[in-house]
Amino acid sequence: MQINLLKSIVASVAGSSASGIVDFLHKKKNVNEFLIAKKLKLTINQTRNILYKLADEGLVSFVRKKDNRKGGWYTYFWTLNSGKSLLKFREHLAKAAENLQQQLQQRKASRYFYCPNCDLEFTEENALIHDYTCPECGSVLQAKNMQDEIIRIEKEINKHNSLLEEVDKEVQVIATEETKARNRRARAEVRKKLKSREALRGKKKVKKVSLKKNNKKKNKKR
Ligand SMILES: [Zn+2]
Structure with a gap:
């Protein structure tokens, strides 16, 4: 790799x-x-x-x-x-990319609020429940500007996707190598079988020949 x-x-x-x-x-x-x-x-x-x-x-x-x-x-x-560990890693990577994608959708779809004092974040629903004041310190909650975070998540998603592409290429290379190795083994197996069959046939021939020789000798004696 x-x-x-x-x-x-x-x-x-x-x-x-x-x-x-x-x-x-x-x-x-x-x-x-x-x-x-x-x-x-x-x-x-x-x-x-x-x-x-x-x-x-x-x-x-x-x-x-x-x-x-x-x-x-x-x-x-x-x-x-x-090699094989790559597949497990690919799974992990794909899952992480999916989570990021979900995060991104959430961030884009709803508004968020925060307390400038405590750095706590609230969903719009939670902010409403607390009447737009921080339950910890009583400060007025501010609407959060999500643009930076959206950009950060998008960058993270891109990073994941390009790594995923690289990993997929490598997985492909490994799979091809494995197939080649398997085919090589299969061919070697066939050659081995052919050879042992030939060797067996060779032995039979030798036996027949030596039998003939013996017969000839016997015939000469007579
Ligand atoms: Zn607060």
């Missing part, structure tokens, strides 16, 4: 600061988490937080080993999964 796509994926799951983990884990297996923390210049807890988030999405997997030098604590060894 392309390393840049992996980075975008990791960034979208665990934040842009986490994407450096890809450089370090790419094409390696079972990397010690303390080594990862050291390379990323993060604490072990920060590192684990990132890795757990990625593991939830199936993007990394781990094995753990009890470390007797560290008082019997477990040390985790991490491997970046590409």
Whole structure:
């Protein structure tokens, strides 16, 4: 898989600061988490937080080993999964894009109010119930200008969609490779069967020939 796509994926799951983990884990297996923390210049807890988030999405997997030098604590060894984990990630991405789309519709369809004092947000219905005053501090509620937020959500949706496109391309590539590999295996299987059949036939021939030879010898003697 392309390393840049992996980075975008990791960034979208665990934040842009986490994407450096890809450089370090790419094409390696079972990397010690303390080594990862050291390379990323993060604490072990920060590192684990990132890795757990990625593991939830199936993007990394781990094995753990009890470390007797560290008082019997477990040390985790991490491997970046590409390939099949992509499908799970695609699902997550599509769902998130759908949620954003819903948010956008809501934001566009209704009015919102806020308290300038407490930074609380109210739907129009709630604002009406409270007579357009904040139930916490009594300030008059203000109508919220949704334009900025709508733009923010739209940008977020675009980001999701372009990542989704990238992921779909990669899924396609992987599927094609898998089909090719399957076909290769099937052809190899057929060749193997043909060969063993030929070998069997060859043996039978040898038997017949040697029988003939024996007969000839017998005939000569007579
Ligand atoms: Zn208030």
